[in-house]
Amino acid sequence: MSVTITKPVQRRPRFHPLEVSTVDRLTDDAVAVAFAVPEELTGAFAFTPGQHLTVKRGEVRRSYSICSTPMELRERGRLRIGVRQVPGGSFSSYAISDLKPGDTVEVLPPLGQFTTDLDPLRRKHYAGIVAGSGITPVLSLVATALAVEPHSRFTLIYGNRYSRSVMFAEELADLKDRYPDRLHLIHVLSREPRDAELLSGRLDRARLRALFGTLVEPSTVDEWFLCGPFGMVMDAKAVLKDQPGKVHTELFHVEDTPPPPARDTDEEAGETEVTVRLDGRETSFPMRRDERVLLAALKVRPELPYACQGGVCSTCRAKVVDGEVRMAHNYALESDELAAGYVLTCQSSPVTDRLTVDYDA
Ligand code: FES
Structure with a gap:
């Protein structure tokens, strides 16, 4: 493994501890959880409607969509998510049974492309x-x-x-x-x-x-x-x-999604020298081509961003700047992002001898 320091870049969003302000019961198996965002973090948590945020509890990370509006965040410092219980769901069960106002949750600022630009002059x-x-x-x-x-x-x-x-x-x-x-x-x-x-x-x-x-x-x-x-x-x-x-x-x-496409076994057999760039720091390591880039890279850069690991949330998005990958599933990236070289690293396996992915891009 080698480490290179390159010029500093804008840092990726980090988890922040946020206090729970309300937990409202919506149905038998769903709640809305509101966080109080302190004034100094309203910029970091600014979002466009349709985006989601990621919560962390121990090693478990889950993404939940935001149901409140950007105006509520600006005016009241309130950010609210909807959580429905899923069978065996670690965070959703906790949110529905135990989470209460005053508790603190580690929260990653909003991400996601399921949104659109709004303009008061538009008629849509x-x-x-x-x-x-x-x-x-x-x-x-x-x-x-x-x-x-x-x-x-x-x-x-x-x-x-x-x-x-x-x-x-x-x-x-x-x-x-x-x-x-x-x-x-x-x-x-x-x-x-x-x-x-x-x-x-x-x-x-x-x-x-x-x-x-x-x-x-x-x-x-x-x-x-x-x-x-x-x-x-x-x-x-x-x-x-x-x-x-x-x-x-x-x-x-995504449980009912089709299986990943069949792969060329020769491609799977080899190894690739992978370089990941995050927060201006590059780390290189070898990995097998039948592994996923995110999982292999987490062994040497445990701070890499991810949440669902199912190709849905786009938290693990990075840009391929050298080499190629094959993605098993993509439910998050739009065609213009794919054309620009972005991939979901949780779904990507390398197919070339060398691969560089940039999480800062
Ligand atoms: S971690 Fe959610 S798409 Fe990769």
Whole structure:
């Protein structure tokens, strides 16, 4: 292993201890956790709606979307996330059962590309297709877009199993009251009958096509935000593939994703000399080509950023500046980031003799 010092660069975000200000029960298995961000850290925690932050408890890191707005952070120093319990989930179980106001949590500042620029002069039609806890980042997008852009409107199709499992039902009702003409809210329940048959059942391709033919005119939408389980997001993407609006996606669960593509065994057999650059410091080490770059690099640079390790959150993003990698999954990077050479290091294995990845880029 060798270490080289290069010119200092802007440091990557670091974990900061934040005090929990409130824990609000949303449903039987979900809470909203608000953090009090001290004034000196509001710059570090500044975010755009749709982004997520990462929390750390011991060695466990988890990413959660922010449901509050940038205005709340600026005016009240409040940053709020939505947490739904997942079976065996270490942090989510802790948040739901034990976390209380006054506790301290290690929090990494916000990241993520599931967002858009807002401009008060714009007149846009945004639409969200979300299911379950996928509402969390979209709640922030809806509240912020309608507040910042007085001429824009938002259509939100929100799928849940039961009315009692709807996260942020009150916040959405408040937004509907505040913006009755600019927010079109469509609740779809899969296990509870609704008056209209169209609104009862899963948010699959058939239902989305039916909704598009009646309640929503997709050709009028400028930007789509799809967030939820893999199957729903893929169905929505397929239905929208011929529509003109830009599609943003964010996945919450990846268990049902397909296996990684078959690999060339000759490529897997070799070793690669890898260099990682973080905070202006370079570290080189050899690794096998059947390993993932992030896991190999953490052995020599344990401070490298990561969270989900599933190709979803983009916390481990770095730029390949020499050599090539092959990614198993990518649910986070947009095509322009891929074209610029960015990869998810948790999903990347080297395919060349030498590889340099830059976490500062
Ligand atoms: S750690 Fe989340 S995408 Fe790599």
